[in-house]
Amino acid sequence: MTRTTPARPVSVEAVLPELAAHRGRTTRLHPRPGRPGVHDSHVGGPMLWPASEPWPVCHEPHPRENEGYRPDEIRTARATGTRPPSRPWPDVDPPGADRPVPLVGLAQFFRRDVPALGSGPEGTDVVQLFRCPFGHGPHLERRYHLRWRSAAETERAGRLLATAPEVPMLPGENELPEPCVLHPEEVDTYPWAEDDTLPAPLIARIDAWDDAQAASLGPGAPSYQYDLSIPPGWRVGGFPSWASTGPMTIDCASCATPMRLLLTAEGSEMDGGSHSWMPLEDRDPSLQGMASIRGGPSVSQPTRLRFGRDRDLHVFTCPSDPGHLPQWVLS
Incomplete structure (x- = not known):
C-alpha cells in the first residue's frame, strides 16, 4: 500500500x-511492520551482506548492566501484544571491554527505491545503518556505523549471510528494531x-x-x-x-x-x-x-x-x- x-x-x-x-x-x-528481505529497502530487516565479510562490531568498553531483555522474548512479546520480561544480567555474559559486541542492523536503503539518497563512494548504491546496543562513557553516548556497498558486487561475492550475529541480552527493548517495509x-x-x-x-x-x-x-x-x-x-x-x-x-x-x-x-x-x-x-x-x-x-x-x-x-x-x-x- x-x-x-x-x-x-x-x-x-x-x-x-x-x-x-x-x-x-x-x-x-x-516504515510499517512487515517482512522485508535482504534485497529490500527496510528498517530492521536482514542486511544484504556477504557471508565471507565480518559483521561490524564495537570494541569499546561498555558499562555493566544489571538486567536486560532477550531478543527472542522481545519478538514474542511484540507478536502477542505483551511486554517482554526483564532478566537479571548473567554474570558469565557481561557486555564489558574484553570482547567485541555485534552491532544491530537498523536500516538498509537502495538507491533504486530512494532516488534522492545522497552519493556514497563511487559505484555504491546501498547504504546500511548500524548501532551499538550499549551506551558508552558517563553520558551513555551511542556509537553508529554507516556502510556503503554495491548491490551488484555484493551479489557476485557469492553466498549471503543468512542470520546476523546478535547479543544474547539487550539493555532495552527499544534496541531491537521491528522489521519494517518502506513506502x-x-x-x-x-x-x-x-x-x-x-x-x-x-x-x-x-x-x-x-x-x-x-x-x-x-x-x-x-x-x-x-x-x-x-x-x-x-x-x-x-x-x-x-x-x-x-x-x-x-x-x-x-x-x-x-x-x-x-x-x-x-x-x-x-x-x-x-x-x-x-x-x-x-x-x-x-x-x-x-x-x-x-x-x-x-x-x-x-x-x-x-x-x-x-x-x-x-x-x-x-x-x-x-x-x-x-x-x-x-x-
Whole structure:
C-alpha cells in the first residue's frame, strides 16, 4: 500500500511567498511492520551482506548492566501484544571491554527505491545503518556505523549471510528494531526557522504568522514548525529539525566542508503537534485530527526504536568526499 501525505493545512508559499526560494524535497520512508528481505529497502530487516565479510562490531568498553531483555522474548512479546520480561544480567555474559559486541542492523536503503539518497563512494548504491546496543562513557553516548556497498558486487561475492550475529541480552527493548517495509514518498519541505537557518526578516514573519494563527484559532492552530516545514519520522534528504538543540553547524572533520543531511531516523512517526502529517491511508476519514489516526503503535511507533530521549538522529555526510567519516547528531 502506498502512503500519501495529506495536503498541508495552509499553503505556506501562499502565506509567505519568500519561502519558495528555500523549498526543498525530502523522501518520507513511512516504515510499517512487515517482512522485508535482504534485497529490500527496510528498517530492521536482514542486511544484504556477504557471508565471507565480518559483521561490524564495537570494541569499546561498555558499562555493566544489571538486567536486560532477550531478543527472542522481545519478538514474542511484540507478536502477542505483551511486554517482554526483564532478566537479571548473567554474570558469565557481561557486555564489558574484553570482547567485541555485534552491532544491530537498523536500516538498509537502495538507491533504486530512494532516488534522492545522497552519493556514497563511487559505484555504491546501498547504504546500511548500524548501532551499538550499549551506551558508552558517563553520558551513555551511542556509537553508529554507516556502510556503503554495491548491490551488484555484493551479489557476485557469492553466498549471503543468512542470520546476523546478535547479543544474547539487550539493555532495552527499544534496541531491537521491528522489521519494517518502506513506502517512500517525496514531499516538499522547508528549513527549520531559527537563528540563521532562514533570513532574519523571514523568520520574524513566520513567528508573527504563528502568533496570529494561535490568537485566532486557539491551541489547535497550524504552525510553521509542526505543520508546514519538516515532516516527522524516517526520511532521506531535506532539512534537519533542531527542536532539542537549536541549529548547529556541521562541518566535515577531514576537510571542513559543510556537510549534507543524508537521512533522519526517528523513534516516532508523529507527536501531539505533528499529527497532521500522518498519511491518509492511516486515517479514518469520518474523524478529524488525532482521533482519525488508526493502527496504534504499528503506525505511530512502527520501528520500536528510540534515539536519545525521543530525539531525531541526523546522519550527515561530506559532499566533497563521501569516503570521509559521517557525523551523527541527535537533535
